[in-house]
Structure formats: C-alpha cells, structure tokens
Amino acid sequence: MPKLSVDGVGEFEVPQGKRLVNALEDEAKIDQLHACGGNARCTTCRVEFIAGEPGKMTEAEKQVLAARGLAQQPGLRLSCQILCDHDMQLKAISRLTGSGRADAGKRPADEITPPAVWTTK
Numbered sequence: 001m002p003k004l005s006v007d008g009v010g011e012f013e014v015p016q017g018k019r020l021v022n023a024l025e026d027e028a029k030i031d032q033l034h035a036c037g038g039n040a041r042c043t044t045c046r047v048e049f050i051a052g053e054p055g056k057m058t059e060a061e062k063q064v065l066a067a068r069g070l071a072q073q074p075g076l077r078l079s080c081q082i083l084c085d086h087d088m089q090l091k092a093i094s095r096l097t098g099s100g101r102a103d104a105g106k107r108p109a110d111e112i113t114p115p116a117v118w119t120t121k
C-alpha cells in the first residue's frame with residue numbers, strides 16, 4: 001500500500017489507487033476542502049507536494065491550474081485529480097478550518113471526475 005505523509009499530521013497507509021482527496025479525509029482524517037465535489041473546477045482541493053509529486057496529470061487539472069494562474073507554483077496540485085499509486089509527501093494547504101466556508105464540499109466520488117484523460121505536467 002502506498003504511504004501518504006502529510007506534513008505536521010502524520011504518515012498513513014492508503015489503499016492502492018485511492019483518490020488522494022478522499023485519502024486525505026479518510027486515512028489522514030484532515031478537513032481537506034473539495035468545494036466542487038472533486039470535479040476539477042474549484043481548486044480548493046489543492047495540496048503542495050514535498051516529495052513524490054506525480055509526473056502524470058489529468059487534462060482537467062492542467063486546464064484549471066492554467067486558468068487560475070497556478071500552473072507555475074512548485075508542487076501545487078489538485079488532490080481530486082490524483083490517485084495514490086506511489087508514496088507521497090505533501091502539505092495540506094487548503095482546509096476547512098479558517099476558510100470561512102460552511103462545509104468542506106460534497107464527498108468526491110471514488111473515481112476521478114470528470115473521467116481522467118491523462119497527460120503530463
């Protein structure tokens with residue numbers, strides 16, 4: 001099982017291939033935001049990679065990062081567009097606490113949405 005290490009929180013074993021956004025909630029048990037429900041629209045599911053940033057990226061993630069001017073930020077990725085298929089170390093930089101939002105957003109589906117079309121970063 002891949003290891004997920006969240007800065008200042010701990011290290012967790014995650015089921016192979018689980019969506020990162022859901023692993024942050026279920027395994028790391030943090031209040032990760034995902035306002036659009038995991039559909040590559042809101043960017044509130046963003047995380048900052050320290051190590052193990054995936055080389056592949058969905059077309060949807062690439063487009064929304066570019067549109068929001070976030071594509072050049074080192075290590076910044078959308079957790080709803082990433083599968084846990086290797087060890088990762090990251091900072092959880094977008095959480096419900098302190099956000100002023102009423103809730104974290106609708107639970108993202110188990111599979112990547114919209115259906116993943118893979119490209120590279």
Ligand code: FES
Pocket residue numbers: 033034035036037038039040041042043044045046078079080081
């Ligand atoms: S972009 Fe909205 S939850 Fe990922």
